[in-house]
Amino acid sequence: MLFVQAGDGYPYYARPRHPGGKPTLADVVKVRERQRELGVPEAFEWVHETTPDLYDIAIEAGLEVLRAPLLVLDPDRLPEPRPHVRVLGTRPVEVSVVAQLAFSSPGTSQGDVGVAERDAALLEATPMSTRHRHAVADLPGEGVLAVGTAQRAGDVVEVAGIGTLPAARRRGLGGAVTAELARDALDRGAKLVFLSAGSPEIARVYERVGFRLAGTACIASPVVG
Numbered sequence: 001m002l003f004v005q006a007g008d009g010y011p012y013y014a015r016p017r018h019p020g021g022k023p024t025l026a027d028v029v030k031v032r033e034r035q036r037e038l039g040v041p042e043a044f045e046w047v048h049e050t051t052p053d054l055y056d057i058a059i060e061a062g063l064e065v066l067r068a069p070l071l072v073l074d075p076d077r078l079p080e081p082r083p084h085v086r087v088l089g090t091r092p093v094e095v096s097v098v099a100q101l102a103f104s105s106p107g108t109s110q111g112d113v114g115v116a117e118r119d120a121a122l123l124e125a126t127p128m129s130t131r132h133r134h135a136v137a138d139l140p141g142e143g144v145l146a147v148g149t150a151q152r153a154g155d156v157v158e159v160a161g162i163g164t165l166p167a168a169r170r171r172g173l174g175g176a177v178t179a180e181l182a183r184d185a186l187d188r189g190a191k192l193v194f195l196s197a198g199s200p201e202i203a204r205v206y207e208r209v210g211f212r213l214a215g216t217a218c219i220a221s222p223v224v225g
């Protein structure tokens with residue numbers, strides 16, 4: 001199935017029907033042709049445990065596949081709320097700036113980029129409207145150091161875009177924004193809260209705040225170069 005964005009916004013990926021038949025190389029080639037025709041990314045996502053045959057086929061089709069730990073929230077294991085972390089139905093301008101700086105330093109290590117770089121970037125930033133919930137860890141005297149977003153479809157919520165400024169990592173802030181987005185989702189009636197982690201190392205951050213491994217999300221795109 002290929003989802004197509006009706007208005008502005010991020011383009012979607014293709015995914016296999018579930019339950020569905022066995023995917024074939026011809027299916028993947030056909031979908032990629034259609035994606036090129038539509039001018040959308042040749043992107044695919046699926047859950048490995050429900051469509052295990054697609055991994056080898058995607059590789060054969062020339063795609064690169066990230067196997068991301070897929071985690072679901074165990075609501076009973078959420079930690080106590082942490083001060084200075086709040087969830088909003090608006091999108092403060094810091095959310096995109098901090099996320100952009102965080103994702104420019106992948107992995108979980110600390111780094112030099114911090115409040116000075118954030119404040120410089122904020123001067124150029126413009127606010128955007130939102131349909132999602134956003135969390136910020138906004139510390140007295142330091143400002144917004146970590147951010148995250150939750151997007152909802154029915155009673156299912158996906159947490160995404162968790163990022164901490166490299167200089168502020170390893171203080172529990174990434175875990176705290178994740179936990180507050182999850183708590184907010186439950187308070188607003190969500191029955192299932194999930195996320196996919198970029199690596200097993202990143203998954204540990206989420207496991208510490210009540211998420212548990214439920215499967216593997218496969219995220220595929222054409223090999224670059």
Ligand SMILES: CC(C)(COP(=O)(O)OP(=O)(O)OC[C@H]1O[C@@H](n2cnc3c(N)ncnc32)[C@H](O)[C@@H]1OP(=O)(O)O)[C@@H](O)C(=O)NCCC(=O)NCCS
Nearest residue numbers: 102107108162163164169170171172173174175197198204
């Ligand atoms: C992943 C990321 C959000 C984690 O943010 P963070 O604020 O450092 O997360 P936490 O502080 O909650 O946890 C990180 C580590 O610090 C440790 N930690 C937490 N509180 C701590 C404290 N008070 N003192 C020392 N260490 C602490 C945690 O135990 C964890 O250790 P681990 O490596 O053994 O798992 C951050 O590294 C990041 O922005 N990475 C780049 C963007 C990215 O990949 N985002 C995730 C996409 S899925």
